[in-house]
Amino acid sequence: MHSDKQLRIGLFGFGVVGEGLYKVLQQTPSLKANIEKVCIKNADKKRNAPASLFTTDRNELLFNENINVIVEVIDDANAAFEIVTTALKNGKSVVSSSKKMIAEHLPELLHLQQETDLPFLYESSACASIPVIRNLEEYYDNDLLHSIKAIVNGSTNFILTKIIEENLSFTEALLLAQQLGFAESNPKLDVEGFDAVNKWTILLNHAYGIVEHPSNILFNGIQNIQLSDAVVAKERHYEIKLVAQAKKLHDGKVAAFVLPQFVKQEDHLAFVKNEYNGVVIESGFADKQFFYGKGAGSFPTASAVLSDIAALRYDYQYEYKKLYFHEPHVLSNDYYLKVYVSFEDKKYIPKDEFEWIEEWHAGEGRNYLVGVIHISAITGKAWWRDNNTSLILLPEPIIENVEIVKLKKRSLELAGVL
């Protein structure tokens, strides 16, 4: 074969992912990759590998001239950043699975990657076993990618599936997710959307060349969703999903956000149940593509890390085509969203900010509306997150400037106002 490169790996972390990697690499000599040294935090823990392999001193890996690849699968974002940057500066290729770290330090990491011209791969950081980063890099050219939407967080998707399909309450569903190991004991990162927006930050770069801090991307989790919202969804034959999406608008800018959404049952994303992830890409060339698989867990994560290690044998690098070879896209702050909003008291709802309201339901205890609102009335505003208010997007939620006048007129006609 064309590559005889021997990969000598320094591994950070020996939890389920790290140990799994170690075992598979031992059983796969054809990969020409072996682990030279493993850095762990706790030296006293019993490990299923020779003691000589382990150290607690990260410099034994980072400054080891015999090691040419650093793989880190640890949980600590700050430590991961130090490890990754030090490794690159020391001429080592890097494979990382730390989505939070990558999302929050994207500009520095991109800069360092360019400066060192070394492979820095992180397929496992978004959708784990789904090879979405590699496919975005290889398959979609800048101006051909119309839209991408995805379910990128397995825990919240598991909870939503149990709420909608098995009528569990949010609390019951969360407990079940924790029992099955799909949610952390502190589920805030998953449930409130932080994990999803970190992954989306990473994918927006590979999809559109957008480099933004996650805090600049509009997002929410599923913590505001009420039982009554699930009832409405079922009446209308919708699923509720936490959807990360990005769409190229007519002005060339990109609308991108992570929000709960009503999804039609025939939508590809409705097919994604329980802890699975799914990605739907629409492009000019390949048309509609759908990738589905496990987005988290030790084995799916290890499989993605392995595929990165395999790619290092032919010096594969992300090229960041959309960022470096094209005019990178920017986020739009000028479009409209079609939303369902349920609330306890209408005094908390800025009715006048809506372009139009198509439905208004007043019931006992809880009310809801369906309407169209400009993104500026949502971004950075608190009304739709506070006071037990719940905002869920409708299917095809994005309405562009060029469409709004026509749609408003038609809507008002239908309502008998015009």
Place this chain on the structure above:
Amino acid sequence: MHSDKQLRIGLFGFGVVGEGLYKVLQQTPSLKANIEKVCIKNADKKRNAPASLFTTDRNELLFNENINVIVEVIDDANAAFEIVTTALKNGKSVVSSSKKMIAEHLPELLHLQQETDLPFLYESSACASIPVIRNLEEYYDNDLLHSIKAIVNGSTNFILTKIIEENLSFTEALLLAQQLGFAESNPKLDVEGFDAVNKWTILLNHAYGIVEHPSNILFNGIQNIQLSDAVVAKERHYEIKLVAQAKKLHDGKVAAFVLPQFVKQEDHLAFVKNEYNGVVIESGFADKQFFYGKGAGSFPTASAVLSDIAALRYDYQYEYKKLYFHEPHVLSNDYYLKVYVSFEDKKYIPKDEFEWIEEWHAGEGRNYLVGVIHISAITGKAWWRDNNTSLILLPEPIIENVEIVKLKKRSLELAGVL
């Protein structure tokens, strides 16, 4: 970036795929790939490109020292074989989309690829826009791939969708497929399963290292399916799909075939409608993965060819890991299938060859049974294809030797025989 390699392409074929490629490469200087010369069959046809680009002499490409990549997107399998082999022998990397040619000449092509150590890529030959070959190469190690099943032919899937969902007759559905451009004017290659088994031959190599001539793989198309079969499918809430599948058995061999199958509505493949393709991979590490996209057509084909061209910039080659680095798998001829068989006269059905028969329906005109039969009573036999007989697999159709005794006993108990 790490690769400054300039790709100078000699292109065979300037139909919709070829012309599409030419345009995209012109618009994408970042790819560092340009088309030096195009070989066409018909010099008189008007082309949307400078006349100086074209030649009808293939040697102007194959022996042109300025050209380092040959891309062929022509329809003639014999010519394609000559072009590909001559190009490799002349030190040129090759991208091909000729599934029939590749499937029928796999041993020679593999041998030549090894001898020359040159990239020979053909992602577009199976499932077009779905990057299934690359993913099998990169993601699944030998012993981890439990099974793979797929819808690899868009024309037959379109026809089956129209029959089941819109109650069209086979003839009406085929005509519609032809009108919409999803089926050739001579639809035999699609309808009778030849195209599907060619693709499956290619994928079996990347999945399991199996190198077989397509004629050695059990297959059928959808030509035997009757309206009454569609009625039975609907009664039982099944779809009918032409499913290519392969499963690793307990003895390490692989059961592989392409046959019509009843598919449950919750199965991933039931989600694949109309002209789309889908692939479901089950592996130890990544668990279940599902890829969905357009499997044919000029744009999806061009997008896959483009991704191959992009991969050539970093000298990407298939490694054929399962073939060269592991003990390659062999096809099994010792397992059982659970089948539905509908027929006009029971005299054509070898009842005694069935291990057991669970259902036997005699109706007016057409009858059917559901039973379990050894693969040796199907492979190479004509009874299930002749005399208007129709054989359709049940969901989870493969029964292994280790299971057969227990299942037979249970089945006979249920029938009150034991």
